[in-house]
Amino acid sequence: MNLDPLALRQVSVFQNATDDDLKLITQHAIERSIEEGEFFFFQGDPAIYFYILLSGRAKLMQSNPTGQQVNLRTINEWQMFGALGAVRENATYPATAQALEQSTALAIKSDYLRELMQTRPYLSLDLMRLMTTYIQEMQERYRELATEKVERRIARALLRLAAQMGTKIEGGIELSFTRQDLAEMSGTTLYTVSRVLSEWERQGLVETGRERVVIRNPHGMVSIAEELDR
Amino acid sequence: MNLDPLALRQVSVFQNATDDDLKLITQHAIERSIEEGEFFFFQGDPAIYFYILLSGRAKLMQSNPTGQQVNLRTINEWQMFGALGAVRENATYPATAQALEQSTALAIKSDYLRELMQTRPYLSLDLMRLMTTYIQEMQERYRELATEKVERRIARALLRLAAQMGTKIEGGIELSFTRQDLAEMSGTTLYTVSRVLSEWERQGLVETGRERVVIRNPHGMVSIAEELDR
DNA sequence: CGAACAATTGATCCTCATCAAACCTTGTGG
């Protein structure tokens, strides 16, 4: 593996780590390469490793007994995932992680992180900060799902995506995902997503294509997501 | 205040604390008494204190700009709440805490907890364990809301409540809350909750009254909550 | 070019939210 240990400082949980710690961590890491559509781990598997995505893109999802899925979040480069199992011995993953494109990730033993945290308070604190953002985001999304109409939820999902992984192009922000993905992220169906996007396209807010959406009028999107009068 | 410091060990985050630590914490705590319907704190307030409920009952909720609310969880004796703000300086509460009955709680400065965690790894670890259970529960409830029908969601909310704060009586488990509460917990309306409960009563699964539900047939409830064939 | 996959669109139906009205239950004050 030819990874500069110091690059790990881009990972939010390691932002306050010492150089030595980063080197130690790197020495305990192995690299895993996953093809598009394949899985890092499944919900219910023993949480032996946690991961840091080095390249590609992945999604975290939960499925119910009948196989219906919801997207919890999308994972980008230098983001940590599967770390919830690290704080408890013999834990299992509460979600499934699937590669959206061919991806590589660093796999580190959960036990090792737990051990490190015993002597490095900054690590615990930074991991807790990450956890609180998850809790807050899930709480917000839960409220959204319970109280907001589909159109607004889709608008919000789109804006979240734009902030997280949109690429600026002339005349807009480009995003790449399927209607199904967006449906899973906003708690609806691909049909409804398709209809809503078509309507927005008619209004000139977005431009759509296969696995592609360009937000032409971000301001208009925000007002759909936030305005009270709708 | 005449609280035995060692009683704090009932708080899950303090389960591994030393006796001395518990005494220290007690010395930094003040007691607050809140009337039924009044608030410990509001969403958006600076998170200066976190709380431990000593007596009574409270609920954590989030509201959207139009005032619609969702219940995040119910808080019982010896449970900690408002602690998310403790890991980050100048944080604000992400939810509102309201007393369901006249209650008393220990208030402790968030700063102080953060300080303690710098030198006591067990504290961080136990707080993280608590956080992971929140994350997992929210993830599950989010999936439920996105994929399950109301009847099943209400059944699950009821079972969660029963596990958390039900009292066993002859011939069932007794719970005490309004239809509105249950509606906020399962993401529906009090009308739907009322209808579903009435139907269940007709089937002999539960017995209902004003601010009261007795689960007569827990097994039947579980099968509504879990069965695939519905 | 054809197969596989993604997206669109129409038609239909069902689940729930909403509104309105009446009914119970509980506690309070005259």
Next chain:
DNA sequence: CCACAAGGTTTGATGAGGATCAATTGTTCG
């Protein structure tokens, strides 16, 4: 101790918002 107010609950009627199903139309890639 009764009457009444306040809040909780039930039930019916109605309709909107989306889910679902089915058929068709792009789009991409081997």
